Ligand code: XBP
């Protein structure tokens with residue numbers, strides 16, 4: 358039996374629904390502060406999410422949606438400055454407690470950690486943003502719950518490239534067959550599978566629910582809470598609609614799942 362040794366969590370859309378009311382709002386505040394008339398609607402933002410990484414997303418927006426913008430000579434510096442400002446706005450939003458964790462996330466973190474399962478993070482967003490979300494939603498000291506936090510520009514290629522998951526696996530010195538990844542998007546699923554992680558739990562959100570999750574182990578609306586079971590979209594059903602340690606161990610040990 359393979360055994361469950363570690364869980365690796367994506368952040369945006371998975372731990373919390375941070376995209377529409379967190380990152381998008383922070384981008385717009387940074388644009389306004391820089392005197393730009395750019396305004397990313399919730400709908401446009403859904404299209405921009407096809408590119409991961411905030412700096413990469415701004416460039417994609419200029420290349421495809423705002424081609425008339427007169428670019429400064431130092432475009433990369435200009436984008437990096439805008440993105441720094443966006444990160445500051447995002448951290449302010451998190452400190453104000455703008456976004457809660459998704460259902461079941463804290464329960465799964467606490468239950469698995471108590472059982473000796475190691476926790477880690479693999480995300481495209483910045484380390485500052487990860488810290489801001491964790492500090493605003495979990496008890497003091499919760500950063501220490503995570504053995505490894507893989508975030509932002511520490512790898513050359515962002516999701517759907519496998520780099521960040523491969524980096525986290527290397528840092529943890531854990532084999533992919535002992536790991537379950539948690540993701541909300543097809544890009545994230547491809548990244549995890551690309552690093553050799555065969556078990557991936559998908560919790561969809563409004564931006565990702567129509568994406569292709571055929572390679573996932575299970576697809577749900579969320580992780581479920583007692584009295585508030587999760588809706589199952591594909592794969593094996595967790596008992597009482599609650600993703601818990603026993604269900605996760607089952608995914609690893611029986612090889613149940615779509616993939
Ligand atoms: C998240 C992202 C990030 C955030 C913005 O992807 O694509 O770019 O939208 O964060 P994932 P930054 O959930 O797959 O990690 O602006 O800090 O990049």
Ligand code: MG
Nearest residue numbers: 367369370541
């Ligand atoms: Mg995500």
